[in-house]
Amino acid sequence: MKSSQAFIQAVAMTNASIGPVSVLVNSAGVLQRTLPPEQLGLAEWDFVVRVDLRGTYVCCAAFGARMAARGAGAIVNIASVAGMRSGPLHSYGPAKAGVIHLSECLAAEWGPKGVRVNTVSPGFTQTPALDKGKASGTLEDATMSASTALGRLIRPEEMPYRTGLLYRDGTPVSYDPADFPAAFDRLLRAFDYEGWRQRQAEARGGHRPIGIGLAAYVQGTGVGPFEGADVRIDGGGAVHVFIGVSSQGQAHETTMAQIAATELGVDPERVFVVAADTSALPFGNGTGGSRVAANAGPAVARSAREVAVKARRVAAELLECAPEDVVLAGGRAQVAGVPQRGMPLGDLSRAALKSKTLAREGSPGLQACGYFAPESVTFAFGAQACAAEVDVETGAVRLLRYLAAHDCGRAINPMVVEGQLHGGIAQGIGTALYEEQQYDANGQPNASTLADYLIPGPTEIPAIRIFHLESPSPYTELGIKGMGEGGAIAPPAVVFNAVNDALQHLGVEVTETPLTPRRLLAAIAAAARKRGNAA
Numbered sequence: 001m002k003s004s005q006a007f008i009q010a011v012a013m014t015n016a017s018i019g020p021v022s023v024l025v026n027s028a029g030v031l032q033r034t035l036p037p038e039q040l041g042l043a044e045w046d047f048v049v050r051v052d053l054r055g056t057y058v059c060c061a062a063f064g065a066r067m068a069a070r071g072a073g074a075i076v077n078i079a080s081v082a083g084m085r086s087g088p089l090h091s092y093g094p095a096k097a098g099v100i101h102l103s104e105c106l107a108a109e110w111g112p113k114g115v116r117v118n119t120v121s122p123g124f125t126q127t128p129a130l131d132k133g134k135a136s137g138t139l140e141d142a143t144m145s146a147s148t149a150l151g152r153l154i155r156p157e158e159m160p161y162r163t164g165l166l167y168r169d170g171t172p173v174s175y176d177p178a179d180f181p182a183a184f185d186r187l188l189r190a191f192d193y194e195g196w197r198q199r200q201a202e203a204r205g206g207h208r209p210i211g212i213g214l215a216a217y218v219q220g221t222g223v224g225p226f227e228g229a230d231v232r233i234d235g236g237g238a239v240h241v242f243i244g245v246s247s248q249g250q251a252h253e254t255t256m257a258q259i260a261a262t263e264l265g266v267d268p269e270r271v272f273v274v275a276a277d278t279s280a281l282p283f284g285n286g287t288g289g290s291r292v293a294a295n296a297g298p299a300v301a302r303s304a305r306e307v308a309v310k311a312r313r314v315a316a317e318l319l320e321c322a323p324e325d326v327v328l329a330g331g332r333a334q335v336a337g338v339p340q341r342g343m344p345l346g347d348l349s350r351a352a353l354k355s356k357t358l359a360r361e362g363s364p365g366l367q368a369c370g371y372f373a374p375e376s377v378t379f380a381f382g383a384q385a386c387a388a389e390v391d392v393e394t395g396a397v398r399l400l401r402y403l404a405a406h407d408c409g410r411a412i413n414p415m416v417v418e419g420q421l422h423g424g425i426a427q428g429i430g431t432a433l434y435e436e437q438q439y440d441a442n443g444q445p446n447a448s449t450l451a452d453y454l455i456p457g458p459t460e461i462p463a464i465r466i467f468h469l470e471s472p473s474p475y476t477e478l479g480i481k482g483m484g485e486g487g488a489i490a491p492p493a494v495v496f497n498a499v500n501d502a503l504q505h506l507g508v509e510v511t512e513t514p515l516t517p518r519r520l521l522a523a524i525a526a527a528a529r530k531r532g533n534a535a
Contacts, residue, residue: 146193153180171376178407178471184383187405191385207393211502215493216383221482222294226373229299230281231260231307233366237331237346239271243296244284246276250484252292255412256300263304265328290482298372298477306368314352378473380481382406384490388498392524395517399462407469408483417483418466424487425464430456432495436514
């Protein structure tokens, strides 16, 4: 791996300049598979499991304390853990700590046209690859205009785009075909980017400046190893679908029912989904990583399709026609072109128990169980934009407008997709501005109930406009990409970019979440002192 040599050289240079190096590796373990720690003179790798932004901060705090105890002189940040800058690490680590970003090593080794950067600053998330060898993936900061960012996105003719890296399952990262620039351009036009720039200019100089924040991301979704589904039609014509994953409110019961209903020609109201019942389906891999629709969806489709094949065979026996002439529609099996020659699925299910054809195949009844195992993940794309008003006297941030575009491949139910995006964006806004878990000197949490833990309410969340984009994935049977976590990824980057944009003329740059009024006022005061010292 070419980056290994560049990485070793960077570690050696840091070791020579500021002292011994310790290594921080994120959950992707980018070099851990290919670069043994002995090559860097280390006894072992130090791991931080990245769950989300807050989890990363907690882990980094513990890591920094551990490194300080060892007397480590530098922290090497592989893959730029969640895009954090050196500040948060410095605050916990030794005084002379330094940070080496792998993406900078890649840029030095391959040049600006040979590397695609997948980290953001201060966006805390993976972003679509850009054409610059720069450890920044936020699509807008003080030096990058929206038009420049648009020109740096991967073009559709480059798809499927291979980054040269490995995903955590060991397979090469390959972005699903999609049109990132078109999606981002649509977002800018709907947001009225130029109009907000005009409003920003009008507000400049007052105590409530306006900023614009943009961010985009590519999200690995639909991770395996597999999911299964058992589909049955009972004697009353109802369809029962058993899946191995339980719902946490993602509307699996709705989407899985729609898939089964489509394959069997029944009303979704006649489909009943049962989740995580091990007496009916013993295997399942859980909800997480935006994986259920992309894994359980094809499993349901396969099982329902097999049941449909059995139904056509039994109907062909009873209706004296060829199986390919049987149509399943309206909860009935009927001869194509002769709808009066047919029977309800309930009657067909009872007859299937005595079917000689199914008996010869060794599987009586209208029931089938199947599994889907993806070769690797699919990659969903999204972009978000917001306009924020910052009160420099109180430190309050008010979101004036918020838009989101998301491409999750084939959307089974657009209303479900929109609902999950709304909830995710609200959660991300909470991460950016409100939610924080603090601990006392004894390690006890200061906020143990929602009475003490601040979350955004209806008055803090602006009206959110969603754009649905569909670029079906070629890697899943139904063209589905995951999206359950998509809404929550970008808001911290979007909000922080907007605040930094609003306060750019004051020299303010904020990087630590949540951005409370106290922290924002402290950053404004620090920037004022810096300007005074410079004068």
